[in-house]
Amino acid sequence: MTGQPLLQVRDLVVQYDGLRALDGVSFDVRRGEFLGLIGPNGAGKSTAFGAIAGTVRPTAGTITFDGRPIQGLAGHRIAKLGISRTFQHVRLFTSLTALENVTVAAATRHRSRRTARLRAQQLLEHVGLAHLATSPVAALSLGHQKLVAIARALANEPCLLMLDEMMSGIADHEWSHILSVLTDLRDTGLTLIVVEHIMEIIDRLTDRVIVFSDGRILAEGNSLDVQAQPAVRATYLGEPIA
Ligand SMILES: Nc1ncnc2c1ncn2[C@@H]1O[C@H](COP(=O)(O)OP(=O)(O)OP(=O)(O)O)[C@@H](O)[C@H]1O
Ligand SMILES: [Mg+2]
Structure with missing residues (x-):
């Protein structure tokens, strides 16, 4: 299947009832590509993630992953095929430790509890959180919680990882660490789609950007070219590009 988009x-x-959140969207993502999805609030970015990950049911259209149609499949079946996502608002078991959170996710790939725990430990090391493995998630900073969410998503051993606003609400000093964790994932061959409002992150992380507006694709290309397009600038009026 090499050569085919992933x-x-x-x-x-x-x-959604009276509202068309996505209105005929078509795009491809290559294997190993780091793609950015941008666009104003309500443009349909999270809805697109939901449709791909199986938490939102598409009304029409097709989604093909690794050569097979996945539209309308249940979320757990799509996850099993190798798609992971994180949510805009972190969803973790806050009373459990970081290690327990990641172990629960790793258990979907490893039958033995011990192996799942070892994999979780490895992933926490990978995201730079080994020293906080036994801390309850509720005691962690938002930036650290987001890293736990990344480790959980990686515990599904995905080919495609989708991150929804990973950097929003976290302190500037935590960005660069998260950014380097994500950049390192390139070496693993992972394919990444990020939804992000912070353009500096998009510029530094992605190969290509797709701009959503009102449920449609407004522009597509490399980050700087896309930001220079008058239609894109107009869409962001009142919501200036950072
Ligand atoms: N479950 C839902 N039921 C009804 N309408 C919804 C639902 N989820 C999203 N919407 C609406 O669909 C539109 C697209 O929402 P979506 O969350 O996909 O946008 P977004 O691009 O991710 O925005 P943001 O940048 O604010 O996260 C919005 O008008 C939103 O209010
Ligand atoms: Mg969103």
């Missing part, structure tokens, strides 16, 4: 989205429509 993910193909075609004519995707998501209708």
Whole structure:
């Protein structure tokens, strides 16, 4: 299947009651690509993640992952095929430790509790949190919680990882660490899609950017070219590009 895009989205429509959140969206993602999804609030970015990950049911269109159609499959089946995501608002078991949180996720790939725990330990080391493994998640900073969420998503051993606003709300000094963790993932061959409002992160992390607006694709290209387009600048009026 080399040469084929890892993910193909075609004519995707998501209708929520009276609102068309996605209105015929088509794009491809190459294997190993780091893609940015940007666009104003309500543009449909998280809805696109939900449709790909199986938490939002597409109204129409197709989503093909690694050559097979996945639109409408249940989230756990899509996860099993190798797609992981994180949520805009961190969803963790706050009373459990960082290690327990990641072990629960690793248990979906490893039957033995011991192996799951070892894998979780490895992943926490990988994201630079080994020293906080036994801390309850509730006691961690938001930046550290986001790293636990990344480790949990990686514990599913995905080919495609989708991160929804990983950097929002976290302190500037925590950015650079998260950014370097994500950049290091390139060496593993992982394919990454990030939704992010902070353009500096998009510029530094991604190969290509797709701009959503009102449920459609407004522009596509490398980050700086896309930001220079008048239609993109107009869409961000009142919501200036950082
Ligand atoms: N479960 C839902 N039911 C009804 N409407 C929804 C639902 N989820 C999202 N919407 C609406 O769909 C539109 C797209 O929302 P979505 O969350 O995908 O946007 P977004 O681009 O991720 O925005 P943001 O940058 O604010 O996170 C918005 O108008 C939103 O209010
Ligand atoms: Mg969103």
